[in-house]
Amino acid sequence: MVIIEDRIERAKEAYERAVYQGDTSMLADAEEALDAVEADAALARGKLLHARFQSAAGAPAVEDPAELPLFERALDLYRAVGDTRGEAAALFWIGCLHQFIRRDDETAVPCLQRSYRLAAESGDAGIQSEALRHLGIAAHAAGRLDSARDQLEESSRLRRESGNLPGVASNMIGLAYIAAAQDRPADAIAILDEAQVIARAHQAHAIVRHIEQARTAM
Structure with a gap:
């Protein structure tokens, strides 16, 4: 896995080669690598805001207006760099926000379904399990109890396998x-x-x- 430090170092090297040697061949790849870094950071920051909402004590929790734009920015960047796994994660969190914070399953479910499909394609069992959990929650709310049970049980199976x-x-x-x-x-x-x-x-x-x-x- 390429770590953030490697991507930053790649950008530094691309800059130096362009400025000192006149070689711009690395710039596009370096920019794409930084897009991936920005996507990861946006997703992580959005998750922190979501955790604050979920952990709010006392007064009713209030949605942070920055949360959804962070997830949407991550989604756009992951799509731009062709990161299917990242796209699945961003879609999951967008769906989760609409379901958990806004109580809007009509908007959430298509995001969660797309997230599940992309996670399955990219082999991300963690996001598969998350999407299935929240699809199960939506099915439960809609009165589709058998479907909800199946989805939560499959989510649990994936979670057990991953520890x-x-x-x-x-x-x-x-x-x-x-x-x-x-x-x-x-x-x-x-x-x-x-x-x-x-x-x-x-x-x-x-x-x-x-x-x-x-x-x-x-």
């Missing part, structure tokens, strides 16, 4: 709600019990709180 067990526990909360909605109360309790064991083992305190909230709601 993201706190993510598995998070998915299990949704699966418990689905079980309750399908009149499977014993399954719902068992799912939450397993999720709690996983979350506590990995010190996923926020997920533990969500599990307790789910128990109360059921």
